Amino acid sequence: xxxxxxxxxATAPAQAATKPPVPVKPAVVAPALITTTLPLPANPKPASAxxxxxxxxxxxxxxxxLPPSLRDHAAEIDIVSPAWFHADANGKLSxxxxxxxxxxxxxxxxxVVPIIANGNFSASVAHTLLTDGNRQTxxxxxxxxxxxxxxxxxxxxxxxxxxxxxxxxxxxLMSNVYSRLHPLGKLVTAAIPSKTHETYGGFSGxxxxxxxxxxxxxxxxxxxxxxxxxxxxxPIADVxxxxxxxxxxxxxxxxxxILLGIPFYGYNWGPGGTRALAYTDVVATVFATxxxxxxxxxxxxxxxxxxxxxxxxxxxxxLKAKLNLxxxxxxxxxxxxxxxxxxxxxxxxAVGSR
Numbered sequence: 001x002x003x004x005x006x007x008x009x010a011t012a013p014a015q016a017a018t019k020p021p022v023p024v025k026p027a028v029v030a031p032a033l034i035t036t037t038l039p040l041p042a043n044p045k046p047a048s049a050x051x052x053x054x055x056x057x058x059x060x061x062x063x064x065x066l067p068p069s070l071r072d073h074a075a076e077i078d079i080v081s082p083a084w085f086h087a088d089a090n091g092k093l094s095x096x097x098x099x100x101x102x103x104x105x106x107x108x109x110x111x112v113v114p115i116i117a118n119g120n121f122s123a124s125v126a127h128t129l130l131t132d133g134n135r136q137t138x139x140x141x142x143x144x145x146x147x148x149x150x151x152x153x154x155x156x157x158x159x160x161x162x163x164x165x166x167x168x169x170x171x172x173l174m175s176n177v178y179s180r181l182h183p184l185g186k187l188v189t190a191a192i193p194s195k196t197h198e199t200y201g202g203f204s205g206x207x208x209x210x211x212x213x214x215x216x217x218x219x220x221x222x223x224x225x226x227x228x229x230x231x232x233x234x235p236i237a238d239v240x241x242x243x244x245x246x247x248x249x250x251x252x253x254x255x256x257x258i259l260l261g262i263p264f265y266g267y268n269w270g271p272g273g274t275r276a277l278a279y280t281d282v283v284a285t286v287f288a289t290x291x292x293x294x295x296x297x298x299x300x301x302x303x304x305x306x307x308x309x310x311x312x313x314x315x316x317x318x319l320k321a322k323l324n325l326x327x328x329x330x331x332x333x334x335x336x337x338x339x340x341x342x343x344x345x346x347x348x349x350a351v352g353s354r
Contacts, residue, residue: 055326056333057350058220058259060115064098067339069347074108076350081156081335083115085146089128091138097150111153113187116143121160130162130169139173140180147186154187156220162206171211178215189218191261194245209252216257220335221249223322224263229274233310236263238299239321246329259335262322264342266313278341282313316345323349 058079061067070080085095093116105112119125129136143155157177162170178188190212193204200206212219223242227234235241242260249258266277268285277285286293291304291311300321303312319342326334336342 054333055331056218056259056335058113058218058333058335060336060338061101061340062338064096064101066098066100066104069339069342070101070110071104073347073350074104074110076347077110078333079111079113079153079335080105080339081113081115083117085114086117086119087125087129087139087142088119089125089135091129091135091140091142093142093146102150102152106151111187112150113154113156113189114146114152115156115158115191118159118162123161123163126159126162126170127166130166130173136173136176140176143177144180144184147181148184152186154181154189154217156189156191158191160193161203164201164205167200167206167208168211170206171208171215174212174215182217187217188215189220190216191220191222194221194223194249194261196241196244196248209249213253213257216253218259218332219249219253219257220259220261221245222261222337224261224337227267227312229267229276233267233269233312235296235299235301235303235312236266236314237318237322238301239318239325240299242322243325243328246325246331250329250331255330256332258329258331259333260322260326260329260331262319262334262336263314264319264336264338264340264346266311268309268311270307270309277311277313279313279315279343282311285311315343316349319343319346320349 056078057076058081059070059077060081060083061070062083064084070077080101082098082101084097085093087093102112104110118129129139146152147155155177157174159170174188174190181188192207192209192212195204195207209219223245224237226237226241246258246260264279266279266282268275268277268281285291285306286304289306291306293302293304295302295317301312301318302315303310305311323334325331
């Protein structure tokens with residue numbers, strides 16, 4: 001999900017360079033052991049005081065160009081989370097800010113909260129950062145430098161493919177990120193894989209919802225890829241499954257901190273493999289093949305078939321069913337992966353224009 005760019009020296013500013021790094025004990029660090037390397041504001045504003053009169057509307061984006069959807073629907077978007085930055089095993093960040101996007105967002109009152117990924121979702125990068133105190137301190141310095149240099153309102157930690165043995169280490173990392181950035185008035189958020197019950201293995205097992213909750217302003221639960229490119233065809237996010245995901249999540253995380261992650265994309269399973277589709281691809285394929293779209297009543301998801309291919313995707317109707325769950329569960333809002341892939345009619349559902 002992350003796009004690369006030039007390397008930036010995301011280290012602590014010069015006035016902090018004379019201070020030796022504070023040791024960090026992996027997995028069991030108390031927040032008091034972490035000190036900030038820049039002065040705190042006199043009266044820091046709590047990052048959780050979002051104050052939106054409607055559910056938070058969060059969108060992910062890739063690339064450095066201003067997405068047309070962001071330009072055309074700025075009044076329906078509260079937070080944009082660009083996939084610009086990767087952390088390496090030393091805690092340094094690679095990537096680059098896009099002035100076109102950042103300046104547009106700020107001019108329209110949209111908060112910029114970039115993704116911070118573990119390399120290209122590398123398990124080894126995550127393991128090193130979660131178990132090496134000095135390198136983790138380097139990451140904390142980098143995050144502070146990044147948010148203060150570019151004026152970002154926070155970060156979205158998106159560590160994926162974490163080893164099951166690093167579960168406690170990831171919880172400790174988020175405690176340290178929160179201790180470092182929250183007093184500065186920065187939003188501390190994370191993209192968290194979905195699950196419907198506690199598990200300690202697989203893709204979602206390393207994420208301890210209960211341990212993470214106190215150290216997050218917002219938890220975006222990625223309630224999608226129920227059926228994915230490496231498995232059999234089926235709904236991207238069956239509404240009943242999404243409801244189960246949210247029921248489990250809010251048993252451990254306050255609903256006021258949860259964002260429902262929704263998919264704007266689809267998949268085309270075929271003899272040659274599976275590929276992701278934007279809504280424009282869906283429309284083009286339907287016109288080219290004459291396929292008939294069917295709405296599956298059970299999952300409330302659209303699909304169609306042609307020539308040995310099966311396509312499941314999301315449209316405004318299926319997304320509306322999921323947005324209804326935001327209200328039903330009294331959640332903080334929703335977050336979508338990703339801009340440019342959506343059914344244009346979706347924006348008629350994103351109510352609460354500023």
